Amino acid sequence: MALADGRSLPASVLAAEAGLSAPATSTQLTKLREAGLVYVEPSGRHRYYRLAGHEVAAVLEAMAQIAPAKPIRSLREGTRANALRTARTCYDHLAGRLGVSIMTYLLGQHALQATDGAAEPRRRTGDRLSAPVAHHPYQLGSNAPSVLERFGVDLAGLQNDETTRRPLMKFCMDWTEQQHHVAGRLGAAIRTSFASRGWTTQRSGQRVVRLTDTGRAALGALFELSDGISDVG
Known part of the structure; x- marks a missing residue:
């Protein structure tokens, strides 16, 4: 999960995150690398690991949904768990209540339009929990350029970017909110813009995003924040 925001981290950091010994972590990372789930890049004395792609991040989110909940043994752990639900990264885009609030706002402002007539980013029949939406029922709306400009996103620039084959828009089933949030190049651009404008901060190696x-x-x-988002600090 520490790699799910697209970062590359050394084995020592991953060991500390998982609460495992260095040898145990090395054994597990070797298995993941051999299975093609992570890539490794040597840098000096360290070996940096990152997820092999967006699909692996989606699998991790799905596993987190069905895995037994980890007991919370301290106020600090409980606060961190709430922070993850409130605002976090899902690979390279925003998730949690913040991500769903952005999605709701884009629909309400007609920057996005649901092709099935739904006015909210709710789960549709056939959507798998905590996974990319296979056949997303959304398209750009009439107000998309002006609304996204409020977020600092140049829609025309994204649409005309020929340097990547990544889809402009994808959507994920948020594993805590069980509603859709924006992924793809658009989702990544929103996250990048929020950070560059100083609207959000994120500590190295952590998924929690703070306003x-x-x-x-x-x-x-711009929009009425979901409960608890305005308290994230």
């Missing part, structure tokens, strides 16, 4: 005072004010002026 700054500037971010609370900016997003509060």
Whole structure:
């Protein structure tokens, strides 16, 4: 899960994150590498590991949904768990209540339009929990350029980018909210813009995303934040 935001991390950091010994972590990472689930890149004395792609991140999210809940033994752990539910990264885009709130706002402002007539990012029949939506029922709406500009996203630039074959829009079933959030190049651009504008911060090696005072004010002026998002600090 520590790699699910697209970062590359050394084995020592992953061992600390998992609470395992260095030898045990090395054994598991070797199995993952041999299975093609992670890539490794030597750098100096360290070997940096990253997920093999977006599909692996989706599998991790699905496994987190069905895995037994880890007992919370301290107030600190409980606070961190709530922070993950509130705002986090899902590979390279925003998830949690913040991600779903963005999705809801884009639908309400006609930046996105549901082709099946639904006015909210709810789960549809056939959607797998905590997985990319296979046949997403959304398309760009009439107000997409102006609405996305409020988020600092140049839609025309994204549409005309010929340097990548990654889809402009994809959508995921959020594993905590069980609603859709925006992925693909558009989702990544929104996350990047929020960070560059100083609306969000994120500590190295962590998935939790925190709103700054500037971010609370900016997003509060755009849409009504979901419960708890304005308290993330």
